[in-house]
Amino acid sequence: NAGVTQTPKFRILKIGQSMTLQCTQDMNHNYMYWYRQDPGMGLKLIYYSVGAGITDKGEVPNGYNVSRSTTEDFPLRLELAAPSQTSVYFCASSQKETDNSPLHFGNGTRLTVT
């Protein structure tokens, strides 16, 4: 099993450009998450989804959009990139909220906005 796969691994954007960070999982997990990781700040939740067609905002959703058209895919879209969005982005999935289900993480996408 591939687990959680993120693409691309690295990207440099100019201010104002847009892009989509891809995330797919092959574990049939219901829950999927997007986090950003900034030095000294830990992981901040951007958006999450509890199933296809359902998404909800996390702590830091401004400047991002998501969609969940299938169970497997949970892309994160940046419409107008800003330097403050320079970060490492992690996608994660888990089976469900009970049974202490842990998160399974992708390898991350390192994004630089200049």
Place this chain on the structure above:
Amino acid sequence: AQRVTQPEKLLSVFKGAPVELKCNYSYSGSPELFWYVQYSRQRLQLLLRHISRESIKGFTADLNKGETSFHLKKPFAQEEDSAMYYCALRAGQKVTFGTGTKLQVIP
């Protein structure tokens, strides 16, 4: 709202010394707590969860509801333990992470 606090950004210990990574939480309900680890150039991965009461790679963590803590401990640090450690709390669908502690084991 839930909150996870890891007071130390960096913890340096000598090889063979005991390790304790602190984690405190605030949550009104019954918490589900986890420790995740990120080794250099690797993805975040689960280390252990409180409900399992397990020992993984020599690490243990006990949930203390009175002190609202979930500290991670290991009696004898090894060089391969050097990594970034995150404490996390699951409340329903949301999972909240602390800011992380970088553990540096000095040979």
